[in-house]
Amino acid sequence: MPGTDFFTPGLVVLVQFGFFNAAFWLGCFWLLLQEGTGNLAFGTIILYYAGLAMLYSLASIFFESRNVLFMALLFLFLAVYKKGLVMVMAGMQDLGQSVHMNAESVLIQFAVHFILWMLIYNFFNKYIMHEFVPRKKPAA
Amino acid sequence: MAEEFWDNYVYLVDVHQENRELRREVDSLKLQIAAKSEKAAFAERLEELLEFTSPPGWKSSGLRVIAHSYGPLGVLESIIVDKGRLQGIKPDMPVVAPEGVLGRTFKTGLNFSTVLLLSDPNSRIPVVSSRSRTPGIIVGQGQNKSLTVQYVHLNAALQEGEYLVTSGTAGIYPKGLPVARVSRVERSQIRLFQLVEAEKLVSVMDREEVMVLENVTKLRTGYLNFDGIIRDFSEEDMLLYEQSGYGF
Numbered sequence: 001m002p003g004t005d006f007f008t009p010g011l012v013v014l015v016q017f018g019f020f021n022a023a024f025w026l027g028c029f030w031l032l033l034q035e036g037t038g039n040l041a042f043g044t045i046i047l048y049y050a051g052l053a054m055l056y057s058l059a060s061i062f063f064e065s066r067n068v069l070f071m072a073l074l075f076l077f078l079a080v081y082k083k084g085l086v087m088v089m090a091g092m093q094d095l096g097q098s099v100h101m102n103a104e105s106v107l108i109q110f111a112v113h114f115i116l117w118m119l120i121y122n123f124f125n126k127y128i129m130h131e132f133v134p135r136k137k138p139a140a
Numbered sequence: 141m142a143e144e145f146w147d148n149y150v151y152l153v154d155v156h157q158e159n160r161e162l163r164r165e166v167d168s169l170k171l172q173i174a175a176k177s178e179k180a181a182f183a184e185r186l187e188e189l190l191e192f193t194s195p196p197g198w199k200s201s202g203l204r205v206i207a208h209s210y211g212p213l214g215v216l217e218s219i220i221v222d223k224g225r226l227q228g229i230k231p232d233m234p235v236v237a238p239e240g241v242l243g244r245t246f247k248t249g250l251n252f253s254t255v256l257l258l259s260d261p262n263s264r265i266p267v268v269s270s271r272s273r274t275p276g277i278i279v280g281q282g283q284n285k286s287l288t289v290q291y292v293h294l295n296a297a298l299q300e301g302e303y304l305v306t307s308g309t310a311g312i313y314p315k316g317l318p319v320a321r322v323s324r325v326e327r328s329q330i331r332l333f334q335l336v337e338a339e340k341l342v343s344v345m346d347r348e349e350v351m352v353l354e355n356v357t358k359l360r361t362g363y364l365n366f367d368g369i370i371r372d373f374s375e376e377d378m379l380l381y382e383q384s385g386y387g388f
Contacts, residue, residue, distance in 0.1 A: 002208075002209040002210050002211070002214035002215075003212060003213075003214055003215055004212060005212035033211075034211050034212055034213060035213070037207075037210055037211035037213070037214065038211050038212065038213020038214060038215070039209070039213060039214060039215055039216040039218055039246070039247065039254060040213045040215065044213055045212070045213065048212075082212070086212075086213065086215055090215055094262070095215065095216065095262050097260075097261035097262045098215050098216050098217070098260055098261050098262055098282075099215050
């Protein structure tokens with residue numbers, strides 16, 4: 001499915017369980033991979049992940065970040081945000097004819113993100129760890 | 141009785157082992173046949189490519205299709221091929237198959253390039269019809285959709301079934317390469333131009349190898365600026381270029 005992102009749910013689950021370092025490095029690796037395979041100039045995925053980080057941080061101050069409804073709203077917003085971002089960036093590179101805001105692609109992206117998040121989150125919860133445990137640095 | 145026992149039991153002790161070895165050999169031979177069939181199909185495809193004759197002043201070289209559009213930023217109708225800047229590929233080089241035009245190179249990496257297909261809505265190719273010589277610009281409408289031909293005058297005698305070939309006026313494609321076949325022509329009183337649809341001649345999903353064309357004439361329209369300044373060309377070069385029949 002060209003134009004569809006599959007990596008974001010993995011990053012969100014890592015952040016939800018407190019694996020911030022792993023999320024950062026995997027995010028950097030995926031960013032290069034996704035930028036390299038795309039047709040647009042470098043920078044779009046950086047803006048996308050920056051938007052994801054900002055939105056998640058802000059929203060988790062006010063809401064319970066593991067709530068299913070919260071995640072549904074987050075992924076819905078992300079699907080619209082990603083489409084809008086790609087439209088703007090494609091337009092700036094004179095490629096705007098190929099990208100249109102259509103409900104179908106937004107809903108496909110939302111469904112992919114949400115279903116993948118449910119699968120990964122439940123897998124993590126069942127087999128790896130049950131809840132977020134703050135990992136403190138050992139005292140010197 | 142003893143002879144029967146010998147033939148049916150004792151003599152067959154090694155048969156199981158032999159059977160296993162033969163089965164292993166059959167598996168190996170099956171793999172070899174698959175590899176040879178693949179090679180034969182590859183040779184056939186290369187033969188087909190070799191039948192293509194480059195237009196005068198252009199040199200063709202083969203490219204292997206290594207990927208189609210993918211990833212979250214795969215917004216264009218495009219393919220990725222296995223040659224890039226290190227192999228002499230530059231942006232805006234025509235990519236063709238023996239049946240017709242596929243598109244042009246768009247982004248070039250060191251060893252890979254992206255080809256913008258003619259089905260992408262950003263692709264525009266100036267064409268002329270083969271019989272009535274009607275000019276127009278062929279524009280993509282996306283995957284699995286027909287192409288449209290824009291700016292075809294209402295009086296133009298364009299007919300369904302005509303082939304559209306490159307007009308050579310954009311400076312990217314050589315003149316005369318087949319691009320599409322007209323599938324629908326509609327004349328309307330309320331439009332300034334005819335509504336023309338065309339079908340691609342090459343299906344990119346079927347292609348594993350394609351060709352890129354390089355302009356080897358010394359004068360290229362890409363070198364011309366809008367103010368029409370021609371730099372670094374002698375009169376002899378100009379004369380050669382005019383004789384080649386590829387005008388601006």
